[in-house]
Amino acid sequence: MIIDIVKLYLQSGKGGKGHFSMINLSALKSVDSGGNGGKGGDVILKISPHIYDLSKFRGNKQIIAKDGETGAKFNKQGKDAEPSIVFVPLGTRVIEKEKIICDLTEKNDEFLICKGGFGGKGNYRRGYSLSAGEGVGKEVTFDYRIPADVAFLGFANSGKTSLFNSFTNKTYKVAEYPFTTSSCIWADSEYEFKIITVLDTPAFKRRKTSEQFIDNKFLKHIFRCKIIVLLSDDCSNCEQDFEDLIKEIKIYDESLLKGKIILKLLTKVDKIGGKINNKDILTISVNESQTIEGLQKKLLELLELNKNE
Ligand SMILES: Nc1nc2c(ncn2[C@@H]2O[C@H](COP(=O)(O)OP(=O)(O)OP(=O)(O)O)[C@@H](O)[C@H]2O)c(=O)[nH]1
Numbered sequence: 001m002i003i004d005i006v007k008l009y010l011q012s013g014k015g016g017k018g019h020f021s022m023i024n025l026s027a028l029k030s031v032d033s034g035g036n037g038g039k040g041g042d043v044i045l046k047i048s049p050h051i052y053d054l055s056k057f058r059g060n061k062q063i064i065a066k067d068g069e070t071g072a073k074f075n076k077q078g079k080d081a082e083p084s085i086v087f088v089p090l091g092t093r094v095i096e097k098e099k100i101i102c103d104l105t106e107k108n109d110e111f112l113i114c115k116g117g118f119g120g121k122g123n124y125r126r127g128y129s130l131s132a133g134e135g136v137g138k139e140v141t142f143d144y145r146i147p148a149d150v151a152f153l154g155f156a157n158s159g160k161t162s163l164f165n166s167f168t169n170k171t172y173k174v175a176e177y178p179f180t181t182s183s184c185i186w187a188d189s190e191y192e193f194k195i196i197t198v199l200d201t202p203a204f205k206r207r208k209t210s211e212q213f214i215d216n217k218f219l220k221h222i223f224r225c226k227i228i229v230l231l232s233d234d235c236s237n238c239e240q241d242f243e244d245l246i247k248e249i250k251i252y253d254e255s256l257l258k259g260k261i262i263l264k265l266l267t268k269v270d271k272i273g274g275k276i277n278n279k280d281i282l283t284i285s286v287n288e289s290q291t292i293e294g295l296q297k298k299l300l301e302l303l304e305l306n307k308n309e
C-alpha cells in the first residue's frame with residue numbers, strides 16, 4: 001500500500017545571537033569586539049529518485065532545522081546552521097492552509113520552504129548588538145501524486161495488470177478473480193528507445209444504486225497522467241462500461257478529466273476472435289505482441305503531440 005498523504009510540521013532554525021563584548025586595550029581604551037551570529041538552517045525540499053511514496057514520514061511528524069551559532073568575542077562569527085534537506089518523491093505537492101505552495105514535478109526540483117533566521121549582529125565596530133531573526137514554522141501536507149504518463153482504468157478483471165505487465169515486462173499478479181490488484185503500481189515501458197510511464201490501478205467497484213457510496217481513492221493518482229486508457233473486456237457492452245467509468249471519475253473529481261486524452265480499449269480480443277465495428281474503440285490482446293506494440297506506438301505519438309501543443 002503506498003502512503004500518499006502525510007501532515008508535517010516544518011521549522012527553520014533561528015539565527016545565532018550577536019555577541020556583545022568589549023576588550024580593554026589599556027586602562028583608558030576599550031573596543032567593541034562581539035561577533036555576528038550565524039544564520040539559522042533553512043528547510044529545503046528536494047526530489048530523491050530513490051523514494052516512491054511518503055511512508056518514511058509516517059512516524060516523523062516534525063522536521064526542525066538547527067539554529068545558527070552565537071557570535072563570540074574577538075569578532076568571531078558564529079557558524080551558519082546546515083540546511084535540513086527533506087527528500088520527497090517526484091510528484092509531491094505541498095499544501096499549506098488549503099493552498100498549494102509548491103508542486104515538485106521535475107527530477108532536479110527543489111524548494112526553499114522555510115527560510116532560516118538571519119544571524120544577530122555583534123557589537124564589533126557598532127557599539128550595540130542587534131537581535132537575530134526567528135525561524136519560520138509551517139504546518140503542511142505532503143500530497144503525493146504518481147508521476148505517470150498513462151493510466152489504465154477499468155472494472156475488475158478487465159485486463160489492466162496483464163496489459164501493464166506486457167508493457168513493462170513486470171510480473172505483477174494477474175488472476176481470474178476480481179480485485180487482484182489492491183494498490184497503484186507504475187513503471188516505465190520502453191518502445192523504440194522512448195519511455196512511457198504507465199500506471200496500473202485497482203478495479204473500480206460497480207455501483208448497485210446511484211446513491212451507493214463508492215470511494216475510488218486511487219483516482220487521485222491519475223492527476224498527472226496525460227492519457228487515460230479505459231479498459232473493458234465486455235465485447236457486447238463495452239460502450240456502457242466506458243460510460244460508467246467516465247461517470248465514476250466525474251463523481252470523484254471532474255477536474256481530473258480536464259485536458260486529458262481518453263482512449264477506449266476492448267481487451268482480450270483473442271477470446272472473441274473478431275473485430276469490433278467501432279473505429280473509436282481500440283482492441284488488444286496480451287497474447288498478440290503486435291497489438292501491444294501498436295498501442296505503445298499510438299500512446300507515444302499522442303504524448304509527443306501533447307508535448308508540442
Ligand atoms: N485470453 C486473454 N485473457 C486475458 C487477456 N488479458 C487478461 N486476461 C486474463 O483476464 C484475467 C484478468 O486479468 P488481470 O490482468 O488480472 O485483470 P485486472 O483488470 O488487472 O483485474 P483486477 O486487478 O482484479 O481489477 C486473467 O485471468 C488474465 O489472464 C487477454 O488479452 N487475453
Ligand SMILES: [Mg+2]
Pocket residue numbers: 160161162173180181201202
Ligand atoms: Mg489488476
